[in-house]
Amino acid sequence: MLVEYAMQHAWLVPLLPALAFVVIVFLTRPWQKLSAIVAVGSMALSCVIATLAAYGIFTNHEYAEKPLVYATRWFSLGLPGMPNLQIDVGVQLDPVSAMMMVMVSFISTFIFLYSIGYMDGEDGFSVFFSYLSLFGASMLLLVISSNLLQMFIAWELVGLCSYLLIGFYTHKISAREAAKKAFVTCRVADFGLLLGILALQIIFGTLNLTELGERIADFEEYTTFGMLTLIAVLVFIGPIGKSGQFPLHVWLPDAMEGPTPVSALIHAATMVVAGVYLVGRTMFLFHEVESAMQLVAVTGAFTALFAATIAITQREIKKILAYSTVSQLGYMMLALGVGSLTAGMFHMWTHAFFKALMFLGAGSVLVALHHKADVWEMGGLVKKMPITAWTFVIGGLAIAGIPPFSGFWSKDEILVATLAEGHYVLFAMAAFTAFLTAFYMWRMIFLAFFGKENPANHPKESPWTMTVPLVVLAVGAIGAGWLGTPWHNVWAEWIYFGHPHHAAANYGAMLLSIVLAGSGIYLAYTLYLKDAEKKRAKAMAKWFGPVYRMLCNKYYIDELYLWFNHALVDGTAKLFYLFDIYVMDNIVNGFGAFAKLSGDGLRVFQSGRMQNYVLIFFLGVLAVAVLMAFTGPSAASLVLGGVK
Known part of the structure; x- marks a missing residue:
């Protein structure tokens, strides 16, 4: 009975620590020990549910061949000339996701417990446990997601939490810089992953993992081998950053600036293993x-x-x-x-x-x-x-x-x-x-x-x-x-x-x-x-x-990236700055100034007052009359454009 309930309600596994995050932020933040109890208790309860659900999966071998998936329609969008975009939000349980649920929740529970002693007396004690809860919830959501878009949202939440926790000691410049380094490095990699996900949706018409596995097995009906290779490489760029693979490994050692429980959580159960898990989850793509x-x-x-x-x-x-x-x-x-x-x-x-x-x-x-x-x-x-x-x-x-x-x-x-x-x-x-x-x-x-x-x-x-x-x-x-x-x-x-x-x-x-x-x-x-x-x-x-x-000096990779940043990024920025100063400000703005000056001058002759126009007409006739008196009709005719 409990096993069946846990399998059908596996969505509670990430939801409980997510609720703990909300409770700590809005209710228990002034009471440090209560906040810690909420965080540890919610993750421990998630671990119990995850273990029961995993027991149900691992005692029925059919789930090793066909996963248990339950989902509901998130949104549907019709696009001209393209298949309807239909995205579900749901849970996929099989031996891989069940193993990950148990591992993440179990390891996280004891890291949370350890944090009570480690963070004792620290400023922001309750805030720290709220971040930990959101971190665990994000990773648990990632591992049970039934489609890549839902997984990508959890993937980005994991990145956000790592940024918050690595830079938790905001009074330390090194911690702030390490947090930014981790965030930016992973965002560079995630751009490749996002392109790969978009390509999968456009070409195969779905992001559901089971459906993608079936369609990619017959990819010749949808696309070319070259395009499938490009998609696989783009998808792999995300795990290169998230799992600290060369050459995007540089953020991971600097992440040690955060509290040690954060380091344990990142390195053992959440952030970095997410990349490996994604590659394993999309083996149907790489296998082809x-x-x-x-x-x-x-x-x-x-x-x-x-x-x-x-x-x-x-x-x-x-x-x-x-x-x-x-x-x-x-x-x-x-x-x-x-x-x-x-x-x-x-x-x-x-x-x-x-x-x-x-x-x-x-x-x-x-x-x-x-x-x-x-x-x-x-x-x-x-x-x-x-x-x-x-x-x-x-x-x-x-x-x-x-x-x-x-x-x-x-x-x-x-x-x-x-x-x-x-x-x-x-x-x-x-x-x-x-x-x-x-x-x-x-x-x-x-x-x-x-x-x-x-x-x-x-x-x-x-x-x-x-x-x-x-x-x-x-x-x-x-x-x-x-x-x-x-x-x-x-x-x-x-x-x-x-x-x-x-x-x-x-x-x-x-x-x-x-x-x-x-x-x-x-x-x-x-x-x-x-x-x-x-x-x-x-x-x-x-x-x-x-x-x-x-x-x-770690093969001077960090220095190489720093040089690249100064030489190329900063150099390019300086070129745009000079272009803005000398081209935009002088030439473009010069045309604008000339137009404004000309307008100011011509505005005198376009006042809208009849008496001014009569005066100008009179002065013009007087000028022609004076010209004819002193030079003769031929000169006046020339001035008037040949009109006699």
């Missing part, structure tokens, strides 16, 4: 265009490796985690690009647990150290903050790919899928990224939590509102991957594109993955823990001076 699939795969593999090389030199704990997220999102895109919706969504699922855990752990450290973020200035925190430290270690084992932790199973699934499709270069890039991931994550762990204590620090463990979410997420980081073990892959039986497919266990790839992860951890141990003075690490940084500086 092999070149678009290759673009997704190459972009993902390159981004994964590119971000990992930057992360190995970063010093701020949240910046390291941020580049880690960019890299892991690249893994997900790689999986989708090689045609494995199973592997891409699986890694999104496991990543949500261990990345939320690590961001919240980083927040716990920052609170204890009064927001001192440099991992080189930490050390020995495991003694004073054991819960934070050991849960963080669990997250580090998961992301490094050490069995039986969750990240091992999902990352191995991506490597196997890439290898099975014959993408050997991309496989090598992904494998090397796995080594780098283990190295830079455990570099951070050894520097921050182990080794020699910094006597300048006086940390203490965080309150229960912060440690309880850490423990719960640590359990998820351990067990979330067991659904997709190679020997009994329950995940692959439910979440797939086309038909269920799972390659047999590749023990060679599994062994390689473990060796690479272990090697990365051992190298980090050798350089940053065994060598107490870090002499080898400092020597290596000196030996690879130019390369090290390039990685520290």
Whole structure:
């Protein structure tokens, strides 16, 4: 009974946190704790409904083949010479959206709970929780949307909330600039997505996901292959920005300027995973265009490796985690690009647990150290903050790919899928990224939590509102991957594109993955823990001076964009300014001034007074008479135009 009710009323899942946003803004804002209770309670209730609905989906295999869709007509518009525009608003439930509902609501619930302790004493406490509620509601609306227009509206709401939360500390210039950077970068990408959505509506006459899937499968009846390729590329531009793929990744590390719970929410359950989800949701489009699939795969593999090389030199704990997220999102895109919706969504699922855990752990450290973020200035925190430290270690084992932790199973699934499709270069890039991931994550762990204590620090463990979410997420980081073990892959039986497919266990790839992860951890141990003075690490940084500086400065991508902005954007603006000053103001305005001056002069002769006209006529006759008297009739005739 409850399961059926939850499935038929899944629209309550995004509605409840949306109502919490309204309640906090208009009713409970003066009472901070009440606002927090409203936010946490609404998201927890959404999680319960989402879990019940997901149970109904995952116990009936027909929903894996044909989704449960219920919708109502939003509006209908008739256009001359074109099919009627009919847009529905509704819910689509299938294993993918059900999994996302549970993941987003579950992770968000514990991030909300954690925020009570983290934001205690901060100005704008209630406003912060209202933004969090709207953020969660927007993402939940996105994942259950049955059509692309509804999804795009939620997509933009997610972008708005990220802007508000990244720039929450309005007194900090860096936070305001980071918020603007995120907003503008994503808007550039969203313009491409919007063009792709408009093209889909114009050509295929619908934006409903199920109908689009059917019509694109027979796209020859509607359009050419070239146009379909262009549409796929335009649609992919949106996820490039939203999910921080190269070259639009630059906003994501700067988003760390917001409060740490915001970073956890963005990186684990909302903003950045929306792009991966959109690509997975529109696999029916990319599947028809092999070149678009290759673009997704190459972009993902390159981004994964590119971000990992930057992360190995970063010093701020949240910046390291941020580049880690960019890299892991690249893994997900790689999986989708090689045609494995199973592997891409699986890694999104496991990543949500261990990345939320690590961001919240980083927040716990920052609170204890009064927001001192440099991992080189930490050390020995495991003694004073054991819960934070050991849960963080669990997250580090998961992301490094050490069995039986969750990240091992999902990352191995991506490597196997890439290898099975014959993408050997991309496989090598992904494998090397796995080594780098283990190295830079455990570099951070050894520097921050182990080794020699910094006597300048006086940390203490965080309150229960912060440690309880850490423990719960640590359990998820351990067990979330067991659904997709190679020997009994329950995940692959439910979440797939086309038909269920799972390659047999590749023990060679599994062994390689473990060796690479272990090697990365051992190298980090050798350089940053065994060598107490870090002499080898400092020597290596000196030996690879130019390369090290390039990685520290993130390949100077931000500087390149800044130069581009100053040289092209500002330069173009200056040209228009000069055109306005010298052309518009002088020439165009000069014509206007001449016309005004001429009008002022001629206005004297067009007064409308009869006596003035008689006087002018008399003076003219007098002038002609005087001319004839002194020069003769011939000159007067010439003056009068030959009239005699």
